[in-house]
Amino acid sequence: MATVTFENATRRYPGMAAPAVDGLTLDIADGEFLVLVGPTGCGKSTALRMLAGLEDMDAGRVLIDGRDVTAVPANDRDVAMVFQNYALYPHMTVADNMGFALKIAGVPDDEVAERVREAARLLELEEFLDRKPKALSGGQRQRVAMGRAVVRHPRVFLMDEPLSNLDAALRAQTRAQITSLTRRLGVTTVYVTHDQVEAMTLGDRVAVLRNGVLQQVAPPRELYSRPANLFVAGFIGSPPMNLLELPVDGGTVRLGGAVLELPAAAPASVLLGVRPEDFESAGETSAGLAVKVESVEESGAGAFLHGKAAPAGPDGQPVRLIARVDARRPPESGTTVHLLPRADRVHFFDPATGIRLG
Numbered sequence: 001m002a003t004v005t006f007e008n009a010t011r012r013y014p015g016m017a018a019p020a021v022d023g024l025t026l027d028i029a030d031g032e033f034l035v036l037v038g039p040t041g042c043g044k045s046t047a048l049r050m051l052a053g054l055e056d057m058d059a060g061r062v063l064i065d066g067r068d069v070t071a072v073p074a075n076d077r078d079v080a081m082v083f084q085n086y087a088l089y090p091h092m093t094v095a096d097n098m099g100f101a102l103k104i105a106g107v108p109d110d111e112v113a114e115r116v117r118e119a120a121r122l123l124e125l126e127e128f129l130d131r132k133p134k135a136l137s138g139g140q141r142q143r144v145a146m147g148r149a150v151v152r153h154p155r156v157f158l159m160d161e162p163l164s165n166l167d168a169a170l171r172a173q174t175r176a177q178i179t180s181l182t183r184r185l186g187v188t189t190v191y192v193t194h195d196q197v198e199a200m201t202l203g204d205r206v207a208v209l210r211n212g213v214l215q216q217v218a219p220p221r222e223l224y225s226r227p228a229n230l231f232v233a234g235f236i237g238s239p240p241m242n243l244l245e246l247p248v249d250g251g252t253v254r255l256g257g258a259v260l261e262l263p264a265a266a267p268a269s270v271l272l273g274v275r276p277e278d279f280e281s282a283g284e285t286s287a288g289l290a291v292k293v294e295s296v297e298e299s300g301a302g303a304f305l306h307g308k309a310a311p312a313g314p315d316g317q318p319v320r321l322i323a324r325v326d327a328r329r330p331p332e333s334g335t336t337v338h339l340l341p342r343a344d345r346v347h348f349f350d351p352a353t354g355i356r357l358g
Contacts, residue, residue, distance in 0.1 A: 002078075002155040002188055004028040004051065008060035011046050020046045022212040023060070030065075033182055033189045034217075035203035037196060039235070043212035044192045045160055051190060052158050053077050064156060080149035081158040084165065086141045088133040088148075095120075095129040098147045112151075119147040122181060139170040143177065150185070157182065157189040163198065175201060196236055200224070208232050225345075230354035233273050233347060239304055239322045241273045245351055253348075256282065256289030258340050262348055263358025270357065273347035276304055279323040279339040288338030291321055296330045303327040305337070 006026040012019040021043040028034045036044040049055035051062055053074030061070040069077050088097050098119060099112040107115075120126045123143045133141055142162055149157060159178075163171045179202060182189050193199055199206045200220040207217040208231070216228040227233035233241045246253040247269050253260050255272065262270065282288025291307040305325050308318040323339055331337050348357040 001030050001186055002065035003030050003063075004156060004188060004190065005063040005066075006047070006051075006060065007063065009047065009050055009057055009062060010059035011043075011050060011055060012058045019043075019058070019212050021050065024209075024212075024214055025060075026207060026214060026217060028188060028190065031186045031188055033179075033191065033202060033204045035191045035193060035199040035206045036209060037193055037199040037206055037235075038209035038215075040194060041211075042209040044194075044209050046212075047209070048081075048158055048160055048190060048192045051156075052079055052081050054081075077156075078154055079156040079158055080152045080154035081160065082142075082145050082149050082162045084161045086133070086145045086165075088141060088144060090133055093130050093132060094125060094136070094144050094147075097133070097144055098151050101148065101152055115151040115153075116147075119150040122150065122184065123147050123177070137170075138166050139174050142166065142174055146178070146181065150181070155188065157187050159189065159191040161193055162191075163193075164195075171198075178202065196238065200236070208235060210235075226356070227273075227347065228356055230271065230349050233349070233356075237275055239276050241275050241347070242319075242321050242323075243349075244272045244274075244319055245269055246272050256338065256340055257287035258289075258343065260341070260343055260346055264348075266348065266357055267350060267352065269351060271349040271351045272341075273349060274341045275345070276322045277324040278342045278345040279321075280342060281325075282338035282340045288340040289321075290336055291323070291339055292318075292336050293331045293333055295333055296325070298327060298330060301327060303330040305331055307337075309339075 006024045009021060009024040010019050011021045024047055036047060038044050046055055050057055057070055061068050095116050099116045102112045120129055123146060125143055125147060128140060163174055166174060175198060191202060203220060205217055205219050206223050208215040210231050216232050223236055227236060248266050251262050253270060253272060289309050291309040293305050293307045295306045297304045303325050305323050307321055309321050310318055350357060
């Protein structure tokens, strides 16, 4: 196990106007499971490859357990990487794939066999050791790829979108297996994904990147309940947070019949953020914000209404809102419902900077 530190790590590709990773500074604790998440092209895989030694750095450095490994070759960093495409040798058995790197490193055959059996037990692959990759399902192949990393007993696991090729059911199952495996092994893990569900369910902490710049790093619950800026607020959460620009009056804003106090000094207007599940019904009265229902998405356990409401947005048009409603009695399209935000769960942002207020 080991700590990992990025110190002002920067990577600029030739011909690019901006760095792919821009001044990344991040500390990862011994045994921690940290997830790098963000949209396509945000620099998360580049950051992982810099840690692995597969990508050069233009500035800054990377440390593993306090040792500067910036100029150390990839095979001397004692890290193991699991790739998106499995990268298995099709002509080898599962056992040979898992033990290949150990054999190349000169590990005795009996030790290789024991490590492979140990990893197979952890990953429930014992019955597949004599099979070739073509005889395995996608989920089984991914577990073989993870087993190949486990047998090396590395100080750091690196995982680059390992579940993106799996269907939804297999992703959920393999996600649980990854969580169980890394908890049992206690190995420091850095995991890259663009899927916020993976990020929020897997990570001890989640680091959100945008255009190569770290936006926020925090435990999943904090990231969801106290996003540092508008980008994090919009990226984390599905459906996304509702945002309404409202005028400030005496340190408060009004939404329907709700008067909401601002947590800090604010400009002439603020962006109010309300997650869909943090609206409450105001009943049949007009005390709440009037929302005309355009459609309702039902998913069995829940339902979300999509609608339009005043106040008007900056362009003079009614704003669009999403709110979670009772799945047993969802409103009908074309009707008007009255909603109030829960005052203890609203968010305020500066419309000019996007930074959270308070």
